[in-house]
Amino acid sequence: xxxxxxxxxxxxxxxxLTLREVEKATDVSNAYLSQLESGKIKQPSPLTLHKLAExxxxxxxxxxxxxxxxxPKKAERVRHSNSVAYRIGEISEDEEVELLNYLKFIRSRKK
Amino acid sequence: xxxxxxxxxxxxxxxxLTLREVEKATDVSNAYLSQLESGKIKQPSPLTLHKLAExxxxxxxxxxxxxxxxxPKKAERVRHSNSVAYRIGEISEDEEVELLNYLKFIRSRKK
DNA sequence: TTGCATTGCTAAGTATTGCAAGCAAAGATA
DNA sequence: TATCTTTGCTTGCAATACTTAGCAATGCAA
Numbered sequence: 676x677x678x679x680x681x682x683x684x685x686x687x688x689x690x691x692l693t694l695r696e697v698e699k700a701t702d703v704s705n706a707y708l709s710q711l712e713s714g715k716i717k718q719p720s721p722l723t724l725h726k727l728a729e730x731x732x733x734x735x736x737x738x739x740x741x742x743x744x745x746x747p748k749k750a751e752r753v754r755h756s757n758s759v760a761y762r763i764g765e766i767s768e769d770e771e772v773e774l775l776n777y778l779k780f781i782r783s784r785k786k
Numbered sequence: 787x788x789x790x791x792x793x794x795x796x797x798x799x800x801x802x803l804t805l806r807e808v809e810k811a812t813d814v815s816n817a818y819l820s821q822l823e824s825g826k827i828k829q830p831s832p833l834t835l836h837k838l839a840e841x842x843x844x845x846x847x848x849x850x851x852x853x854x855x856x857x858p859k860k861a862e863r864v865r866h867s868n869s870v871a872y873r874i875g876e877i878s879e880d881e882e883v884e885l886l887n888y889l890k891f892i893r894s895r896k897k
Numbered sequence: 898t899t900g901c902a903t904t905g906c907t908a909a910g911t912a913t914t915g916c917a918a919g920c921a922a923a924g925a926t927a
Numbered sequence: 928t929a930t931c932t933t934t935g936c937t938t939g940c941a942a943t944a945c946t947t948a949g950c951a952a953t954g955c956a957a
Contacts, residue, residue, distance in 0.1 A: 681883055682879075682882070682883055682886075685882075685883045685886035685887055685890070686886060688886070688887070688890045689886040689887070689889040689890040689893065690890075690893070691890065691893055691894060693933080693934065693935085694934075694935065694936090695933085695934075695935095703915085703916095704915065704916050704917080705934090705935075705936090706915080706916065706917075706918090706935095706936075706937080706938095707914080707915050707916070708935095709935060709936055709937085710914095710915085710936085710937090712935095713935095713936085716913085716914075716915090717912095717913070717914090718831075718913085718914085719914075719915090720829075720914070720915085721832060721850070721855040721856055722855065722856060723914085723915080725856035734858070735856065735858045736858045739832070744832040744833065745832060745833060745836035745846065747845070747846050747847050759877070759885075762877070762882055763882060763885060763886055763889070766889065770889065770892060773888075773892055774885050774888065774889065777884075777885065777888045778877065778881065778885065781881060781884055782881075804903080804904065804905085805904075805905065805906090806903080806904080806905095814945085815945065815946055815947080816904090816905080816906090817905095817906075817907080817908095817945080817946070817947080817948090818944080818945050818946075819905095820905060820906055820907085821906090821907090821944095821945085823905095824905095824906085827943085827944070827945090828942095828943070828944085829943085829944085830944075830945090831944070831945085834944085834945085
Protein backbone atom coordinates (compact mmCIF):
# COMPACT_ATOMS: atom_id res chain seq x y z
CA UNK A 676 0.00 0.00 0.00
CA UNK A 677 1.34 3.38 -0.84
CA UNK A 678 -0.63 5.68 1.38
CA UNK A 679 -0.75 3.76 4.59
CA UNK A 680 -0.65 7.00 6.54
CA UNK A 681 -4.36 7.31 5.92
CA UNK A 682 -4.82 3.83 7.23
CA UNK A 683 -3.10 4.58 10.51
CA UNK A 684 -5.10 7.72 10.88
CA UNK A 685 -8.35 5.88 10.23
CA UNK A 686 -7.33 3.25 12.73
CA UNK A 687 -6.78 5.81 15.44
CA UNK A 688 -9.81 7.94 14.68
CA UNK A 689 -12.13 4.99 14.50
CA UNK A 690 -11.33 4.55 18.16
CA UNK A 691 -11.58 8.26 18.89
CA LEU A 692 -8.10 8.56 20.26
CA THR A 693 -5.79 11.54 20.25
CA LEU A 694 -2.17 11.37 19.18
CA ARG A 695 -1.12 11.82 22.78
CA GLU A 696 -3.29 9.01 23.99
CA VAL A 697 -1.67 6.68 21.52
CA GLU A 698 1.70 8.02 22.54
CA LYS A 699 1.00 7.20 26.16
CA ALA A 700 -0.11 3.68 25.36
CA THR A 701 2.56 2.77 22.84
CA ASP A 702 5.57 4.94 23.65
CA VAL A 703 5.63 6.23 20.13
CA SER A 704 5.88 10.01 20.19
CA ASN A 705 2.92 12.09 19.04
CA ALA A 706 5.31 13.92 16.73
CA TYR A 707 6.20 10.74 14.98
CA LEU A 708 2.63 9.51 14.87
CA SER A 709 1.66 12.73 13.18
CA GLN A 710 4.34 12.29 10.55
CA LEU A 711 3.36 8.71 10.10
CA GLU A 712 -0.30 9.53 9.52
CA SER A 713 0.47 12.29 7.07
CA GLY A 714 2.61 10.05 4.92
CA LYS A 715 6.00 11.49 5.79
CA ILE A 716 7.50 8.25 6.98
CA LYS A 717 8.56 5.64 4.46
CA GLN A 718 9.17 2.65 6.65
CA PRO A 719 8.58 2.70 10.37
CA SER A 720 10.67 0.12 12.18
CA PRO A 721 9.23 -3.30 12.97
CA LEU A 722 9.31 -2.44 16.66
CA THR A 723 7.16 0.62 16.10
CA LEU A 724 4.77 -1.36 13.96
CA HIS A 725 4.57 -4.00 16.61
CA LYS A 726 3.62 -1.52 19.29
CA LEU A 727 0.91 -0.03 17.11
CA ALA A 728 -0.39 -3.42 16.03
CA GLU A 729 -0.73 -4.54 19.63
CA UNK A 730 -2.47 -1.39 20.68
CA UNK A 731 -4.84 -1.07 17.75
CA UNK A 732 -5.61 -4.76 17.83
CA UNK A 733 -4.55 -5.54 14.30
CA UNK A 734 -2.04 -8.08 13.11
CA UNK A 735 1.61 -7.13 13.24
CA UNK A 736 2.22 -8.98 10.00
CA UNK A 737 -0.41 -6.93 8.26
CA UNK A 738 1.33 -3.71 9.17
CA UNK A 739 4.66 -5.10 8.08
CA UNK A 740 3.16 -5.87 4.74
CA UNK A 741 1.41 -2.54 4.46
CA UNK A 742 4.62 -0.57 4.78
CA UNK A 743 6.34 -2.79 2.26
CA UNK A 744 8.55 -5.11 4.27
CA UNK A 745 8.98 -8.61 2.94
CA UNK A 746 6.72 -11.02 4.76
CA PRO A 747 7.18 -14.73 5.20
CA LYS A 748 4.89 -17.28 3.62
CA LYS A 749 2.49 -15.29 1.61
CA ALA A 750 0.23 -18.21 0.84
CA GLU A 751 -0.39 -18.91 4.47
CA ARG A 752 -1.25 -15.34 5.18
CA VAL A 753 -3.99 -15.11 2.62
CA ARG A 754 -6.24 -17.18 4.80
CA HIS A 755 -6.04 -14.65 7.58
CA SER A 756 -6.51 -11.56 5.51
CA ASN A 757 -10.24 -12.05 5.10
CA SER A 758 -10.94 -11.51 8.73
CA VAL A 759 -12.11 -8.02 9.48
CA ALA A 760 -10.62 -8.20 12.95
CA TYR A 761 -7.32 -8.85 11.29
CA ARG A 762 -7.67 -5.72 9.26
CA ILE A 763 -9.57 -3.16 11.29
CA GLY A 764 -9.39 -4.37 14.86
CA GLU A 765 -11.97 -5.67 17.26
CA ILE A 766 -15.58 -4.70 16.73
CA SER A 767 -18.82 -5.61 18.46
CA GLU A 768 -21.51 -7.67 16.77
CA ASP A 769 -23.75 -4.66 16.42
CA GLU A 770 -20.99 -2.76 14.77
CA GLU A 771 -20.38 -5.66 12.45
CA VAL A 772 -23.95 -5.50 11.21
CA GLU A 773 -23.70 -1.78 10.68
CA LEU A 774 -20.46 -2.18 8.80
CA LEU A 775 -21.95 -4.85 6.60
CA ASN A 776 -24.82 -2.58 5.69
CA TYR A 777 -22.49 0.27 5.03
CA LEU A 778 -20.31 -1.93 2.89
CA LYS A 779 -23.34 -2.82 0.84
CA PHE A 780 -24.06 0.87 0.44
CA ILE A 781 -20.50 1.66 -0.58
CA ARG A 782 -20.56 -1.01 -3.24
CA SER A 783 -23.90 -0.10 -4.67
CA ARG A 784 -22.76 3.48 -4.91
CA LYS A 785 -19.53 2.76 -6.68
CA LYS A 786 -20.99 0.48 -9.30
CA UNK B 787 20.85 -12.85 19.92
CA UNK B 788 23.64 -10.47 20.70
CA UNK B 789 26.50 -11.47 18.49
CA UNK B 790 24.76 -12.37 15.29
CA UNK B 791 27.63 -10.91 13.30
CA UNK B 792 29.51 -14.13 13.91
CA UNK B 793 26.51 -16.01 12.68
CA UNK B 794 26.45 -14.22 9.36
CA UNK B 795 30.15 -14.71 8.96
CA UNK B 796 29.84 -18.41 9.65
CA UNK B 797 27.02 -18.63 7.18
CA UNK B 798 29.13 -17.11 4.45
CA UNK B 799 32.36 -18.91 5.22
CA UNK B 800 30.70 -22.27 5.43
CA UNK B 801 29.87 -21.78 1.79
CA UNK B 802 33.35 -20.48 1.00
CA LEU B 803 32.09 -17.24 -0.40
CA THR B 804 33.82 -13.87 -0.49
CA LEU B 805 32.15 -10.64 0.56
CA ARG B 806 32.07 -9.55 -3.04
CA GLU B 807 30.41 -12.72 -4.19
CA VAL B 808 27.63 -12.20 -1.69
CA GLU B 809 27.42 -8.59 -2.76
CA LYS B 810 26.91 -9.65 -6.34
CA ALA B 811 24.18 -12.11 -5.47
CA THR B 812 22.27 -10.03 -2.96
CA ASP B 813 22.95 -6.39 -3.84
CA VAL B 814 24.18 -5.75 -0.34
CA SER B 815 27.52 -3.94 -0.48
CA ASN B 816 30.62 -5.78 0.64
CA ALA B 817 31.35 -2.85 2.92
CA TYR B 818 28.10 -3.32 4.70
CA LEU B 819 28.47 -7.06 4.88
CA SER B 820 31.82 -6.56 6.53
CA GLN B 821 30.33 -4.25 9.13
CA LEU B 822 27.50 -6.64 9.66
CA GLU B 823 29.77 -9.59 10.26
CA SER B 824 32.00 -7.70 12.64
CA GLY B 825 29.10 -6.67 14.82
CA LYS B 826 28.99 -3.00 13.90
CA ILE B 827 25.40 -3.03 12.76
CA LYS B 828 22.62 -3.10 15.32
CA GLN B 829 19.62 -3.89 13.20
CA PRO B 830 19.83 -4.51 9.48
CA SER B 831 16.58 -3.73 7.72
CA PRO B 832 14.05 -6.46 7.02
CA LEU B 833 14.74 -6.08 3.31
CA THR B 834 18.43 -6.73 3.80
CA LEU B 835 17.69 -9.70 6.01
CA HIS B 836 15.33 -11.03 3.41
CA LYS B 837 17.95 -10.89 0.70
CA LEU B 838 20.47 -12.66 2.87
CA ALA B 839 17.97 -15.25 4.02
CA GLU B 840 17.06 -16.09 0.45
CA UNK B 841 20.64 -16.34 -0.65
CA UNK B 842 21.98 -18.29 2.31
CA UNK B 843 18.95 -20.53 2.36
CA UNK B 844 17.85 -19.85 5.88
CA UNK B 845 14.47 -18.70 7.13
CA UNK B 846 13.76 -15.01 6.91
CA UNK B 847 11.86 -15.17 10.18
CA UNK B 848 14.87 -16.68 11.88
CA UNK B 849 17.05 -13.76 10.89
CA UNK B 850 14.40 -11.31 12.02
CA UNK B 851 14.42 -12.98 15.40
CA UNK B 852 18.17 -13.09 15.56
CA UNK B 853 18.58 -9.37 15.18
CA UNK B 854 15.88 -8.70 17.73
CA UNK B 855 12.83 -7.66 15.76
CA UNK B 856 9.46 -8.64 17.17
CA UNK B 857 8.09 -11.71 15.50
CA PRO B 858 4.42 -12.52 15.10
CA LYS B 859 3.33 -14.90 17.79
CA LYS B 860 1.46 -17.79 16.34
CA ALA B 861 -1.17 -17.48 19.04
CA GLU B 862 -1.80 -13.94 17.90
CA ARG B 863 -2.27 -14.95 14.34
CA VAL B 864 -4.70 -17.65 15.29
CA ARG B 865 -6.66 -15.32 17.49
CA HIS B 866 -7.10 -12.88 14.66
CA SER B 867 -8.06 -15.40 12.09
CA ASN B 868 -10.42 -17.21 14.42
CA SER B 869 -12.56 -14.33 15.51
CA VAL B 870 -15.36 -15.83 13.51
CA ALA B 871 -17.91 -13.26 14.60
CA TYR B 872 -16.07 -10.64 12.65
CA ARG B 873 -15.76 -12.38 9.39
CA ILE B 874 -17.20 -10.20 6.70
CA GLY B 875 -15.50 -11.30 3.56
CA GLU B 876 -12.97 -9.76 1.31
CA ILE B 877 -12.72 -6.03 1.24
CA SER B 878 -10.38 -3.80 -0.70
CA GLU B 879 -7.93 -1.47 0.97
CA ASP B 880 -10.00 1.54 0.01
CA GLU B 881 -13.09 -0.02 1.48
CA GLU B 882 -11.15 -0.75 4.59
CA VAL B 883 -10.38 2.91 5.17
CA GLU B 884 -13.98 3.80 4.44
CA LEU B 885 -15.19 1.28 6.95
CA LEU B 886 -12.80 2.62 9.56
CA ASN B 887 -14.08 6.11 8.96
CA TYR B 888 -17.64 4.92 9.20
CA LEU B 889 -16.77 3.09 12.39
CA LYS B 890 -15.49 6.35 13.75
CA PHE B 891 -18.82 7.93 12.87
CA ILE B 892 -20.78 5.13 14.48
CA ARG B 893 -18.82 5.38 17.67
CA SER B 894 -18.98 9.12 17.89
CA ARG B 895 -22.74 8.89 17.50
CA LYS B 896 -23.14 6.36 20.26
CA LYS B 897 -21.05 8.23 22.74
C1' DT C 898 61.34 -9.55 -7.72
C1' DT C 899 57.76 -6.93 -9.95
C1' DG C 900 53.21 -6.15 -11.33
C1' DC C 901 48.37 -7.17 -11.01
C1' DA C 902 44.16 -8.96 -8.93
C1' DT C 903 41.65 -10.26 -4.85
C1' DT C 904 40.46 -9.90 -0.16
C1' DG C 905 38.54 -7.69 3.99
C1' DC C 906 38.22 -3.44 5.85
C1' DT C 907 37.71 1.73 7.00
C1' DA C 908 36.31 6.50 6.11
C1' DA C 909 33.17 9.65 4.67
C1' DG C 910 28.86 10.81 2.93
C1' DT C 911 23.62 10.43 2.27
C1' DA C 912 19.16 9.27 3.80
C1' DT C 913 15.84 8.12 7.17
C1' DT C 914 13.92 6.90 11.67
C1' DG C 915 12.34 8.66 15.85
C1' DC C 916 12.45 12.09 19.56
C1' DA C 917 12.14 16.62 22.44
C1' DA C 918 10.69 21.04 22.29
C1' DG C 919 7.71 24.13 21.15
C1' DC C 920 4.11 26.66 18.14
C1' DA C 921 -0.68 28.04 16.50
C1' DA C 922 -5.41 27.11 16.50
C1' DA C 923 -9.30 25.59 18.73
C1' DG C 924 -11.81 24.36 22.90
C1' DA C 925 -12.96 24.73 27.58
C1' DT C 926 -13.48 27.44 31.84
C1' DA C 927 -13.51 31.43 34.64
C1' DT D 928 -13.63 38.52 27.42
C1' DA D 929 -9.46 36.56 29.18
C1' DT D 930 -6.86 32.51 30.58
C1' DC D 931 -5.65 27.80 30.61
C1' DT D 932 -5.68 23.27 28.20
C1' DT D 933 -5.78 20.30 24.44
C1' DT D 934 -4.81 19.15 19.80
C1' DG D 935 -2.15 18.31 15.67
C1' DC D 936 1.85 19.76 13.68
C1' DT D 937 6.78 21.52 12.44
C1' DT D 938 11.60 22.09 13.40
C1' DG D 939 15.94 20.71 14.66
C1' DC D 940 18.66 17.05 16.29
C1' DA D 941 20.95 12.47 17.34
C1' DA D 942 21.42 7.82 15.97
C1' DT D 943 22.07 4.57 12.52
C1' DA D 944 21.51 1.91 8.02
C1' DC D 945 23.78 1.58 3.84
C1' DT D 946 26.67 3.22 -0.04
C1' DT D 947 30.93 4.66 -2.80
C1' DA D 948 35.66 5.14 -2.88
C1' DG D 949 39.68 3.66 -1.70
C1' DC D 950 43.52 1.48 1.32
C1' DA D 951 46.67 -2.33 3.11
C1' DA D 952 47.68 -7.05 3.05
C1' DT D 953 47.90 -11.22 0.67
C1' DG D 954 48.28 -14.24 -3.26
C1' DC D 955 49.84 -15.29 -7.76
C1' DA D 956 51.82 -15.12 -12.32
C1' DA D 957 55.66 -13.20 -15.19
